[in-house]
Amino acid sequence: MTDQSKTSEKPWGGRFSEPTDAFVERFTASVGFDQRLYHHDITGSIAHATMLAEVGVLTAAERDQIVEGLNGVKADIEAGNFEWSVSLEDVHMNIEARLTDRIGITGKKLHTGRSRNDQVATDIRLYLRDEIDVIAEELKRLQSGLLDVAEREADTIMPGFTHLQTAQPVTFGHHLMAWYEMLVRDAERLQDCRKRVNVMPLGAAALAGTTYPIDRAMTARLLGFDRPTENSLDSVSDRDFAIEFCSFAALLMTHLSRFSEELVLWTSAQFDFIDLPDRFCTGSSIMPQKKNPDVPELVRGKTGRVNGHLVSLLTLMKSQPLAYNKDNQEDKEPLFDTLDTVKGCLKAYADMVPAIRAKADSMRAAAKRGFSTATDLADYLVKKGVPFRDAHEIVGKAVAFGVAEQRDLSEMTLDELAGFSSVIAADVFDVLTLEGSVQARNHLGGTAPGQVRAAIARARQQL
Ligand code: ARG
Numbered sequence: 001m002t003d004q005s006k007t008s009e010k011p012w013g014g015r016f017s018e019p020t021d022a023f024v025e026r027f028t029a030s031v032g033f034d035q036r037l038y039h040h041d042i043t044g045s046i047a048h049a050t051m052l053a054e055v056g057v058l059t060a061a062e063r064d065q066i067v068e069g070l071n072g073v074k075a076d077i078e079a080g081n082f083e084w085s086v087s088l089e090d091v092h093m094n095i096e097a098r099l100t101d102r103i104g105i106t107g108k109k110l111h112t113g114r115s116r117n118d119q120v121a122t123d124i125r126l127y128l129r130d131e132i133d134v135i136a137e138e139l140k141r142l143q144s145g146l147l148d149v150a151e152r153e154a155d156t157i158m159p160g161f162t163h164l165q166t167a168q169p170v171t172f173g174h175h176l177m178a179w180y181e182m183l184v185r186d187a188e189r190l191q192d193c194r195k196r197v198n199v200m201p202l203g204a205a206a207l208a209g210t211t212y213p214i215d216r217a218m219t220a221r222l223l224g225f226d227r228p229t230e231n232s233l234d235s236v237s238d239r240d241f242a243i244e245f246c247s248f249a250a251l252l253m254t255h256l257s258r259f260s261e262e263l264v265l266w267t268s269a270q271f272d273f274i275d276l277p278d279r280f281c282t283g284s285s286i287m288p289q290k291k292n293p294d295v296p297e298l299v300r301g302k303t304g305r306v307n308g309h310l311v312s313l314l315t316l317m318k319s320q321p322l323a324y325n326k327d328n329q330e331d332k333e334p335l336f337d338t339l340d341t342v343k344g345c346l347k348a349y350a351d352m353v354p355a356i357r358a359k360a361d362s363m364r365a366a367a368k369r370g371f372s373t374a375t376d377l378a379d380y381l382v383k384k385g386v387p388f389r390d391a392h393e394i395v396g397k398a399v400a401f402g403v404a405e406q407r408d409l410s411e412m413t414l415d416e417l418a419g420f421s422s423v424i425a426a427d428v429f430d431v432l433t434l435e436g437s438v439q440a441r442n443h444l445g446g447t448a449p450g451q452v453r454a455a456i457a458r459a460r461q462q463l
Contacts, residue, residue: 011093011111020087030329031084033336034091038077040126041091042070044119047222048202049110055213057113062106069103070095090329091123092116113214115206117236117324122202124331126223128245131339132194136187138343139252142350143183143463147456149356150176154452157434158273158363159372166370169434172358174447177455182255184459186248193244200225204235207323236324239317242335246310249338250303256345257303260296263356267293273366275357280348295352299345306341309334367434368408371399376431376440377409384423394421 010016020028046067053063073095076082088094093116100107153172160170200223203209203216209232216228229235266273276293284290312334320327374395381391398420402409409417410432418424430436442448445455 009087011088011096025089026086028089028326029086030090030332031086031088031094034120034329034332035084035094036336037091037120037123037127038095039074040123040130041095041119042074044122044126044202044223045095045110046070047219048114050222051215051219052112052212054218055215057212057214058109062109065103065106066099066110069099069107072102073098090116090120092119113205113210113212114202115204115236117206118201118204118232120328121204121236121238122200122223124335125197125199125201125225125241128197128242128335128339129194129224131343132190132197132245135339135342135346136190136194138346138350139183139187139190140463142346142353143180143187143459145350145354146176146180146183147459147463148354150174150180150452151456153358154449154456156358156360156363157367157438158358159367159370160447166367166372168375169367169372169437170447171438171449171452172360172363173449173452173456177452177459179255179259180459182258183252184462186252186255189248189251193241193248195226196244197241198224198226200228201235201238203228204232207233207236233323237320237322237328239313239328239331242331243310243313243317246306246313246335246338249342250307250310252342253299253303253306253345256349257300259349260300263296264293264300267291271366272362273359275359276352277355277357280352280355295348299348302341302345306338309338364434368410371402371409373409373432373434373437374399376437377428379440380428380431381421381423386421386423 049063049066052058053060084094088097150173156172157169158172159166160168200220202219203214220228265271267276280295281291282294316330378391378395382388414426438447
């Protein structure tokens with residue numbers, strides 16, 4: 001093959017007098033990773049050709065040939081009969097070249113009135129929109145699983161923590177519903193992001209628009225976009241929508257990472273609050289007794305790369321002049337890896353969460369340690385007329401006594417308790433029980449089992 005024939009192989013080879021350096025060809029190619037856009041690239045091209053025929057730039061016969069040809073290319077790709085060529089750089093030129101191989105000269109008319117700059121921006125948006133819908137469903141599955149476990153565990157008592165020290169008793173259902181609330185916000189952010197993903201840049205062409213009488217509203221309609229974008233320069237260079245998605249993903253992963261941390265702690269022999277089924281754990285090659293919570297650990301670990309991708313995209317866009325720059329080709333790998341990671345983590349969590357088993361006895365025993373009802377005793381004194389600061393001091397003394405004696409407040413005698421304050425009477429034992437403590441926090445957002453059940457019912461309605 002001569003140099004001349006090699007340069008003219010490139011769709012843009014006309015003005016070049018020597019072939020691309022072999023390394024540069026590989027260095028600049030994106031087909032290795034953007035081929036996953038093939039389906040959306042073809043969908044976009046079919047809509048573009050349909051619109052071109054509608055406005056008279058293509059004949060109906062040309063359009064039909066192109067549409068049939070593109071469907072053939074898609075079938076080839078899906079059947080594995082497609083060899084991606086690095087010398088054709090990216091998914092767009094690979095598909096266009098194959099179309100022309102299939103249908104001849106008409107294939108060369110497809111690119112009329114568009115550029116790869118608006119084409120790639122359109123493809124990513126179409127692809128991301130579909131992936132967002134998949135992620136939204138998976139998120140919903142996880143949320144619904146969480147509600148089921150929360151309902152099952154609405155009465156199960158565990159210690160609530162601040163500073164990871166025993167604070168006050170809570171119900172496990174209430175704790176699970178805290179996770180649920182985080183996911184509600186994630187789901188809202190995802191839908192909000194989708195609105196800005198679902199606008200169509202096609203028609204911006206290279207940067208300034210095109211001289212053909214295109215109908216952008218029609219193409220937008222054909223592709224299910226809410227509307228075409230307003231400004232051609234912005235259309236080809238905007239990647240805010242990908243950054244927004246990665247920002248949603250970073251927060252979601254941050255939440256999953258927090259759940260994970262708790263699951264890891266709770267499965268340990270030291271906490272012993274929950275059990276994860278064997279199918280979500282793995283063993284050790286040396287220590288026969290080990291059952292490791294690999295799924296939560298990996299999810300916690302994968303949060304790092306997702307957070308990193310957000311920073312990659314922000315840094316990619318920082319200082320870019322208008323309009324399209326080749327820098328933007330670097331948007332795909334962080335975005336794609338974010339999508340793959342988030343989908344994998346959500347699937348693992350949606351499958352695993354309903355299988356979490358609470359060890360109620362162990363949780364209860366832990367709630368009994370650490371004087372978790374000390375605030376309840378202080379509130380009891382206040383209700384009998386003791387100022388709160390004095391009540392705090394009195395209970396502090398009682399706790400110090402309990403620490404020395406290794407006994408919980410509920411395990412002291414009435415005489416012992418009354419020794420700390422003369423207002424303490426036999427009814428004190430009602431507030432020192434774990435059940436009494438959680439029952440008493442009976443208001444919107446509180447941990448009382450009835451409130452948790454009501455929160456679950458509201459959540460089910462909204463989901
Ligand atoms: N592969 C390119 C990308 O991902 C497509 C757009 C190329 N445009 C260009 N003018 N070289 O951004």
